[in-house]
Amino acid sequence: TWTEGSSALSCLFCFSAHFLLPGPCEPEDLIDGIIFAANYLGSTQLLSERNPSKNIRMMQAQEAVSRVKSPEGDAQTLTEVDLFISTQRIKVLNADTQETMMDNALRTISYIADIGNIVVLMARRRMPRTASQDCIETTPGAPEAKKQYKMICHVFESEDAQLIAQSIGQAFSVAYQEFLRSNGINPEDLSQKEYSDIINTQEMYNDDLIHFSNSDNCKELQLEKQKGEILGIVIVESGWGSILPTVILANMMNGGPAARSGKLSIGDQIMSINNTSLVGLPLATCQGIVKGLKNQVQVKLNIVSCPPVTTVLIKRPDLKYQLGFSVQNGIICSLMRGGIAERGGVRVGHRIIEINGQSVVATAHEKIVQALSNSVGEIHMKTMPAAMFRLLTGQETPMYI
Numbered sequence: 295t296w297t298e299g300s301s302a303l304s305c306l307f308c309f310s311a312h313f314l315l316p317g318p319c320e321p322e323d324l325i326d327g328i329i330f331a332a333n334y335l336g337s338t339q340l341l342s343e344r345n346p347s348k349n350i351r352m353m354q355a356q357e358a359v360s361r362v363k364s365p366e367g368d369a370q371t372l373t374e375v376d377l378f379i380s381t382q383r384i385k386v387l388n389a390d391t392q393e394t395m396m397d398n399a400l401r402t403i404s405y406i407a408d409i410g411n412i413v414v415l416m417a418r419r420r421m422p423r424t425a426s427q428d429c430i431e432t433t434p435g436a437p438e439a440k441k442q443y444k445m446i447c448h449v450f451e452s453e454d455a456q457l458i459a460q461s462i463g464q465a466f467s468v469a470y471q472e473f474l475r476s477n478g479i480n481p482e483d484l485s486q487k488e489y490s491d492i493i494n495t496q497e498m499y500n501d502d503l504i505h506f507s508n509s510d511n512c513k514e515l516q517l518e519k520q521k522g523e524i525l526g527i528v529i530v531e532s533g534w535g536s537i538l539p540t541v542i543l544a545n546m547m548n549g550g551p552a553a554r555s556g557k558l559s560i561g562d563q564i565m566s567i568n569n570t571s572l573v574g575l576p577l578a579t580c581q582g583i584v585k586g587l588k589n590q591v592q593v594k595l596n597i598v599s600c601p602p603v604t605t606v607l608i609k610r611p612d613l614k615y616q617l618g619f620s621v622q623n624g625i626i627c628s629l630m631r632g633g634i635a636e637r638g639g640v641r642v643g644h645r646i647i648e649i650n651g652q653s654v655v656a657t658a659h660e661k662i663v664q665a666l667s668n669s670v671g672e673i674h675m676k677t678m679p680a681a682m683f684r685l686l687t688g689q690e691t692p693m694y695i
Contacts, residue, residue: 318457318460318461318464319461319464321464321468321471324379324380324381324461324464324465324468325380325381325468325472326380327378327379327380327382328378328379328380328461329376329377329378329379330376330377330379330452330454330457330458330461331374331375331376331377331389331452331454332374332375332376332377332413332450332451332452332454332458333372333373333374333375333450333451333452334372334373334374334375334386334395334448334449334450335362335363335370335371335372335412335449335450335451336361336362336371336449337362337446337447337448337449338358338361338362338446338447338449339444339445339446339447340354340357340358340444340445340447341442341443341444341445342354342418342442342443342444342445343442343443347681347690349693351405351407351416352407352578354405354416354445354447355405355407355409355414355416355447356409358414358416358447358449359409359412359414359449362447362449363412363449372451373388373389373395374388374389374390375387375388375389375395375450376388376389376392377450377452377458379458379461379462379465380400380465381400381465381468381469381472382399382400382469383397383398383399383400384396384397384398384400384403384415384462385397385398386448396448398415398417400462400465400466400469402417402418403415403416403417403462404416404417404418404445405576406459406462406463406576407459407576407578408455408456408458408459408579409455410455411451411452411453411455412449412450412451412455413449413450413451413452413455413458413459414447414448414449414450415447415448415450415462416445416446416447416448417445417446417448418443418444418445418446459576459579460575460579463574463575463576463579464574466539466574467539467573467574505598505600511598511599511600512565512596512597512598512599513557513596513597513598513599514594514595514596515555515557515558515594515595515596515597516592516593516594516595517551517552517555517557517592517593517594517595518551518555518591518592519551519587519590519591519592519593520551520591521589521590521591522588522589523550523551523588524547524550524551524585524587524588524694524695525550525551525552525584525587525593525695526546526547526549526550526551526552526553526694527543527544527545527546527547527550527552527558527584527694527695528543528544528545528546528685528692528693528694528695529541529542529543529544529564529577529580529581529584529695530542530544530577530679530681530682531577531643531679531681532563532641532679533626533641533642533643533644533679534629534641534642534643539573539574540563540564540565540572540573540574540575540580541563541564541572541577541580542561542562542563542564542600542679542682543558543559543560543561543562543563543564543597544560544679544681544682544685544686544692545560545682545685545686545692545694546558546560547692547694550694551593558595558597559599559602560602560682560686561599561600561601561602561603561678561682562597562598562599562600563597563598563600564580564595564596564597565596565597565598566595566596567583567584567587567593567594567595567596568587568590568593568594569594570583581695584695585695602678602682602686603647603676603677603678604639604641604644604676604677604678605639605674605675605676606638606639606640606673606674606675606676606677607638607639607672607673607674607675608634608635608637608638608640608672608673608675609634609638609671609672609673610634610669610670610671610672610673611670611671612670613668613670615634616630616633616634617633617634617635617666617673618630618633618634618635618636619633619635619636619640619642621646621659621662621663621666622659623659624645624646624654624655624657624659624662625643625644625645625646625680626640626641626642626643626644626645626646626677627642628642629641629642638673640675640677641677641679643679643680643681644677644678644679644680645677645678645679645680645683646662646675646676646677647675647676647677647678647683648674648675648676649662649665649666649669649673649674649675650665650669650673650674650675651674652665
């Protein structure tokens with residue numbers, strides 16, 4: 295699942311055969327919009343940390359369902375609706391009157407959960423801008439874990455619950471393909487060299503485009519395992535703002551099939567498993583696919599070899615230019631679409647490790663804010679997914695799948 299509404303580029307050239315595969319819909323249909331029939335059960339508001347763990351997110355979805363759904367045996371109040379999904383927005387229309395009940399820009403959806411025949415859409419309420427011109431949280435106070443934010447959860451019932459969740463994930467992917475085309479890049483038509491040449495003239499995402507379009511970094515691996523044996527990995531989100539929103543290998547179990555193979559490294563991004571693309575899919579869905587491998591004895595993975603630490607380069611010619619992202623206790627919380635931070639490779643949900651060559655792992659929030667607010671010229675940062683950072687520093691116990 296992609297926090298802050300993720301946008302996706304499908305699979306680049308090393309996986310061109312899968313370029314249109316990350317979802318059940320035709321990309322052209324998602325641009326125009328598709329409609330699913332569903333029953334709207336209701337909405338509820340939850341208080342949430344800004345960056346909850348994956349388990350807490352699923353618990354929040356289940357809490358929303360328990361609040362909205364009537365107990366077994368009681369009559370359920372529901373409204374038949376048409377759920378409109380496109381690369382721009384998600385709308386809920388009354389099936390009888392066609393009146394708009396809800397209208398959310400796609401980017402505002404922060405989490406999608408399908409639980410049986412139930413779909414939960416979570417949208418984080420827009421927070422008021424801080425006094426900082428650079429959208430950086432400047433108010434000192436309680437630790438991030440103690441701060442609470444409002445999350446609106448919409449609950450639907452449909453036989454196509456899983457299909458709806460996958461379609462929304464694919465909508466993010468197609469939206470990013472369209473974004474690239476609007477900037478003069480057509481990955482479907484360009485050769486590897488032409489693509490790299492265009493990358494060199496587009497100051498987008500710093501080194502990411504070059505890295506992901508280099509076929510040397512793209513690998514197809516075959517892993518051997520025992521029947522009934524788990525793969526022995528932990529996967530986390532790559533984060534909104536990443537050029538390729540899929541899951542990242544964050545940990546491997548000692549002696550497990552993944553570690554035994556010697557072919558994988560922490561930081562690798564998993565594109566597909568047994569020819570099923572993971573690009574643009576919610577984290578819970580990807581985890582389910584991995585868990586479904588338990589009885590397999592051979593597993594085929596398509597990966598892009600990536601270092602665990604992401605290099606960010608923000609070019610800020612003057613203080614009058616907004617950085618375009620917010621940070622709280624070292625974790626990047628939000629990102630302005632089209633800003634210099636997005637172009638530089640900043641990703642929501644990542645922990646800042648280093649700023650301009652100086653470690654900020656143990657640095658107070660106020661000092662991080664000050665360092666970023668006063669920086670001009672080239673701002674170099676190193677980041678990694680916050681969930682991976684917690685695992686690598688022993689703050690969380692890995693739950694292997």
